Amino acid sequence: DTAVSQTPKYLVTQMGNDKSIKCEQNLGHDTMYWYKQDSKKFLKIMFSYNNKELIINETVPNRFSPKSPDKAHLNLHINSLELGDSAVYFCASSRQEGPTGELFFGEGSRLTVL
Amino acid sequence: AQSVSQHNHHVILSEAASLELGCNYSYGGTVNLFWYVQYPGQHLQLLLKYFSGDPLVKGIKGFEAEFIKSKFSFNLRKPSVQWSDTAEYFCAVNPSGGSYIPTFGRGTSLIVHP
Numbered sequence: 001d002t003a004v005s006q007t008p009k010y011l012v013t014q015m016g017n018d019k020s021i022k023c024e025q026n027l028g029h030d031t032m033y034w035y036k037q038d039s040k041k042f043l044k045i046m047f048s049y050n051n052k053e054l055i056i057n058e059t060v061p062n063r064f065s066p067k068s069p070d071k072a073h074l075n076l077h078i079n080s081l082e083l084g085d086s087a088v089y090f091c092a093s094s095r096q097e098g099p100t101g102e103l104f105f106g107e108g109s110r111l112t113v114l
Numbered sequence: 115a116q117s118v119s120q121h122n123h124h125v126i127l128s129e130a131a132s133l134e135l136g137c138n139y140s141y142g143g144t145v146n147l148f149w150y151v152q153y154p155g156q157h158l159q160l161l162l163k164y165f166s167g168d169p170l171v172k173g174i175k176g177f178e179a180e181f182i183k184s185k186f187s188f189n190l191r192k193p194s195v196q197w198s199d200t201a202e203y204f205c206a207v208n209p210s211g212g213s214y215i216p217t218f219g220r221g222t223s224l225i226v227h228p
Contacts, residue, residue, distance in 0.1 A: 033215070041152075041202050043218040055215060090157065094216075101146040101208030101216050105157040 003027050006091050006106035013081060014114055021076045021109045023091030032074035033092045033103065034066060043090070049074055081113045116141035118207050120219035127195055128227050135190040135222050137179075137205030144210040147188040149179055150218075152202040161203070164188065165210075175199070197228045 004025045013019055025032060031050040035043050047066045048055040054066065063079045078085060088110045092103040121136040139145065149161040162173025169181040179190045188205060205219040 041221045043204060045215050048215045102148065102160055102163055103216055107157045
């Protein structure tokens with residue numbers, strides 16, 4: 001069973017479109033994240049979310065929005081896509097209690113904006 | 115806010131050579147420290163972690179790292195690399211307790227020639 005799963009794995013779309021990437025974790029974790037990995041492999045945190053609070057990286061454009069229907073899911077919505085949004089997006093999860101901070105990553109969703 | 119520096123961006127080695135990748139962080143309090151590995155085309159996975167106790171931690175595939183608190187460092191080592199170690203290596207820091215977001219270094223690309 002995949003612990004953190006993302007769909008779709010590949011997404012090719014035109015500038016200006018709106019798209020979503022879904023993420024689900026079956027680990028029972030409390031906190032989920034979205035990271036963006038650019039072409040130079042740099043990992044940038046976009047959002048951190050648990051059932052208590054959403055922490056947003058202030059450098060993330062408001063065209064990006066996380067939606068969490070329940071604690072096992074954290075979807076990423078992107079409006080008005082731009083060329084610079086092309087990247088690999090990784091979802092991750094971790095537990096809040098006990099030794100914390102270890103992240104379990106999904107396999108990534110490669111977004112290409114034309 | 116915490117930050118993480120990885121000084122070696124690209125490392126090229128021959129098989130059987132020894133490896134040491136540098137990682138320094140800036141944060142005044144107690145931290146949890148991690149090394150993640152990303153094999154070509156794959157997601158990030160945990161290599162090893164430090165929460166407390168023995169500052170020399172051993173991970174998978176013969177990797178180890180040493181936490182030196184006075185130097186704010188958590189360098190990754192392997193005495194003899196293999197071609198299959200070719201990957202991106204990321205150091206990450208997470209302050210202990212409270213609301214936090216794991217912060218990653220820029221990554222080190224390791225290429226091992228057979």
